[in-house]
Amino acid sequence: MTESDDSALARQLAHFGLSDTEIQTYLAVLENGEAKASTIADATGVSKRYVYSVCEELEDQGFVEVNDHVVPTKIRAKRPEDVIEILSNRLEEIEPALERRFSAAETRPQRFDVIKSRVTVVKRINEYISEAEYRVAISIPHSTLPQVREALQDAVERGVLVLLLVTDTDTDGSEFAEYDRPVASAIRSWNVPIPVMIAVDRELGVISSSEMMTVANSDERAISLAQKRIVPTLFGSFLANFWLSADEVYVIEPAPLGRTYESIEHAVFQATLQLRAGNSVTARVEATSNADHEATETVTGRVLETNQGIAEPVTNEFPIEHSLVLETDEGRTTIGGHGAFLEEYAARTITLEDAE
Known part of the structure; x- marks a missing residue:
């Protein structure tokens, strides 16, 4: 194997989480097929004790076999096709998570x-x-x-x-x-x-x-x-x-409580219907504070009133205003939606629950 081949293989192995020492140790084992720890130590420039430690890690990951039933202990490289199968299985295991993450981030062309x-x-x-x-x-x-x-x-x-x-x-x-x-x-x-x-x-x-x-x-x-x-x-x-x-x-009739809404308009509309039906409602809101636009926090409180323009009588001051006024343990606060600037919080999700 040429030096350039070694470098290319080392870069590829690094993608699978192997450290520089593990890569050099594994390459040395591959080069010898089977070798004593002392031989690997000489090839990599590390102590024999450290070779044992690194090879145990490589064995756990499926790259080598450590035969400590013989004296001296021998380290044998697993067949390349077996290693490839192990690495392929790892990629298949993370595929569902990658797909979910990709779907969540995928956007339609504008x-x-x-x-x-x-x-x-x-x-x-x-x-x-x-x-x-x-x-x-x-x-x-x-x-x-x-x-x-x-x-x-x-x-x-x-x-x-x-x-x-x-x-x-x-x-x-x-x-x-x-x-x-x-x-x-x-x-x-x-x-x-x-x-x-x-x-x-x-x-x-x-x-x-x-x-x-x-x-x-x-x-x-x-x-x-x-x-x-x-x-x-x-x-x-x-x-x-x-x-x-x-x-x-x-x-429409109000939806059963216990539902979570991503739309501020929908949450405010449903809270309005509940209040007009004489029901007490608590809102649990995942939101960012307009004082700190990065940190997400949970705000919980009883819904006192709503500002909305969907159902008569309209209670907002301008058409796109849809917000909740909550009574929390810290006092009254206001919840708006995406890009809210008048309210104290901008909601990401709102769960409406029975306050009784």
Whole structure:
């Protein structure tokens, strides 16, 4: 084996956690096939006692066999194919953890798409709803609702907050109460042809004119976007410009307590429903303090009130304000969501529990 081969092999072995001394010892054993500790000591420049110690570590990791039933003790290198199998098994053992970590960190490419077909718009809306993890806000003509109804119902069943604004209709909401499954967490209606829009979580969105969905052979275009910096703004525009101007026609029953929410809007909405039902609620919040944006801490307290703009009567001062006011052991404190700046804490997760 040449010096360059030795260096390359040493670098590869280091990737598997072997120290420099273990690598040099193992290479010396490989070179000899089987050798006495004294021979390995001479080749590596370390004491014979230390060779025994290092070889025991190498034996535990499956690289060598130490035969101490003979005198002097012999160290034998395991067959290369056996070592490769051991190393391969180690890689297979960490694969599930790597996959989980990769999935958690994987991000969708940021993009804009111009859509020319109504069929494609509906398909994209259904696709995005099916991917929702915690929040959907959608405005859509009443005539188009049947085409996305099932996807919205599935999202509600998954525990997603669904805000549905039905346009071009004078519905009083009675039809929604008759559905076999809730189609949304809250529904408002507005008898005007406002733009079709959907904002899913903090990343996915679609915008089109109402005409594209309701007029045959329309030459209008829609925009589909996957943009983390823009979709939250789209959600805020939905609340401020359209939601609050429409009439509330349906609000879902409060979910059972004991659930954890990643969306501040959903947690505040559910806490509001519980308080209005006369229930006492405790919130356990994993949050970062606005005084220290890095350290995560647990804040627990009884929910005193909520600031929200989803269910009537609205209690927030501006449309995107959604927060909890808690009574903790240290006194009153306020909990906001992602990027909160008015509140004392920015929540990562919120668990609502029975305070009784």
